[in-house]
Amino acid sequence: MAAEGIVDLIGNTPLVRIRHLTEHLPDSVEIYAKLEYFNPGGSVKDRPARQIVLDALARGDLGEGKILIDSTSGNTGVAYAMLGSSLGFEVNLVMPANVSQARKDIVEAYGAKIIFSDPLEGSDGAIILAKRTVENDTEGKYWYADQYSNPSNPLAHELTTGPEIFRDTGGRITHFVSSLGTTGTCTGTGRALRKLKPGVQIISVEPDAAFHGLAGLKHMDSSIVPAIYDRSVPHRNLSVSTEDGWDYAELLAAKEGLPVGYSSGAAFAGALRVASEIDEGVIVCVFCDHIDRYLPPRKMKK
Amino acid sequence: MAIQVRIPTALRKLAEGRDVVEVEGANVGEVLTNIKSLFPALAEQLVDENGKVRRFVNLFANDEDIRFLDELDTELSAGDELSIVPAIAGGR
Numbered sequence: 001m002a003a004e005g006i007v008d009l010i011g012n013t014p015l016v017r018i019r020h021l022t023e024h025l026p027d028s029v030e031i032y033a034k035l036e037y038f039n040p041g042g043s044v045k046d047r048p049a050r051q052i053v054l055d056a057l058a059r060g061d062l063g064e065g066k067i068l069i070d071s072t073s074g075n076t077g078v079a080y081a082m083l084g085s086s087l088g089f090e091v092n093l094v095m096p097a098n099v100s101q102a103r104k105d106i107v108e109a110y111g112a113k114i115i116f117s118d119p120l121e122g123s124d125g126a127i128i129l130a131k132r133t134v135e136n137d138t139e140g141k142y143w144y145a146d147q148y149s150n151p152s153n154p155l156a157h158e159l160t161t162g163p164e165i166f167r168d169t170g171g172r173i174t175h176f177v178s179s180l181g182t183t184g185t186c187t188g189t190g191r192a193l194r195k196l197k198p199g200v201q202i203i204s205v206e207p208d209a210a211f212h213g214l215a216g217l218k219h220m221d222s223s224i225v226p227a228i229y230d231r232s233v234p235h236r237n238l239s240v241s242t243e244d245g246w247d248y249a250e251l252l253a254a255k256e257g258l259p260v261g262y263s264s265g266a267a268f269a270g271a272l273r274v275a276s277e278i279d280e281g282v283i284v285c286v287f288c289d290h291i292d293r294y295l296p297p298r299k300m301k302k
Numbered sequence: 303m304a305i306q307v308r309i310p311t312a313l314r315k316l317a318e319g320r321d322v323v324e325v326e327g328a329n330v331g332e333v334l335t336n337i338k339s340l341f342p343a344l345a346e347q348l349v350d351e352n353g354k355v356r357r358f359v360n361l362f363a364n365d366e367d368i369r370f371l372d373e374l375d376t377e378l379s380a381g382d383e384l385s386i387v388p389a390i391a392g393g394r
Binding site for chain 1: 309
């Protein structure tokens with residue numbers, strides 16, 4: 001049966017057992033990864049972008065020629081651009097100029113327009129520029145999606161990611177590990193899992209320093225904290241170094257056939273730490289995207 | 303030569319809160335060595351214990367990634383900019 005549109009192909013991503021990098025663990029401790037790069041836009045962000053857009057269309061915030069604008073370090077922008085192309089609305093994205101050429105190219109292929117922010121200001125710089133652009137929008141041409149504050153973001157994960165994980169582990173999940181960016185995945189998936197299986201442990205992972213190379217993640221103490229972040233959802237927060245995130249991303253590609261991005265490496269590092277502390281359990285972590293969005297070094301635009 | 307070193311937000315508190323600092327150096331390697339004496343805590347964030355630039359740190363000499371130029375031997379002239387750019391950080 002064919003899908004009606006790309007929107008219907010988002011989600012229901014595969015769950016895969018990690019075998020080789022877990023050989024040191026007892027058989028009673030299982031680690032699974034949810035492969036979000038199987039989404040049509042290439043990352044986990046297809047989910048919140050879809051929910052944000054569908055909710056906005058239902059409310060009438062989007063439609064009638066409104067342009068969707070948001071700040072993004074890449075993946076959400078790709079998702080919005082894909083949805084804009086498929087559902088028929090314009091997309092403008094504020095991105096730091098040091099996002100990879102791959103991300104810039106794919107976004108422009110979908111027909112979206114990029115407004116570049118200062119790469120030295122990071123993703124918070126993009127947030128600030130997006131807000132300023134919206135404030136100066138006297139014609140009212142924009143609708144600001146605001147993924148860091150929009151409750152449709154965690155809702156997407158509460159409705160899809162969480163129930164999928166519960167279903168695909170046969171209800172056996174004991175620990176859920178998620179890295180923190182907008183915090184939508186952790187907040188929403190965590191909420192769903194805590195309802196479906198009281199007693200499940202929710203663990204968040206963040207970079208261990210303000211200056212880090214884990215694309216997409218936030219070191220909360222030094223960043224603008226997203227409004228959607230619900231600190232009551234995770235039971236525990238782990239800090240992971242950029243070095244570990246990159247090393248594990250490389251190992252997952254070389255030893256498991258999973259060519260994932262650096263935030264995935266960080267989530268896996270967190271899962272391994274949890275695994276080392278338990279005698280039995282079913283740990284699920286989220287692999288947000290594919291390494292091919294990061295590979296070539298990029299030229300900087302001013 | 304006096305090089306303008308541009309500092310990313312996350313590291314400004316290690317550079318006396320400044321977004322640009324002036325450092326001497328005829329090439330990128332020399333500038334990094336001089337950053338180490340002027341701002342040791344800042345230098346620690348940029349290079350590993352073997353003195354190599356950390357993998358996720360991108361250095362741009364006047365908007366060109368030094369990987370496309372001469373790496374640490376990339377020569378610099380007075381007034382040139384050396385930008386320290388993390389491999390995209392913070393949020394989605």
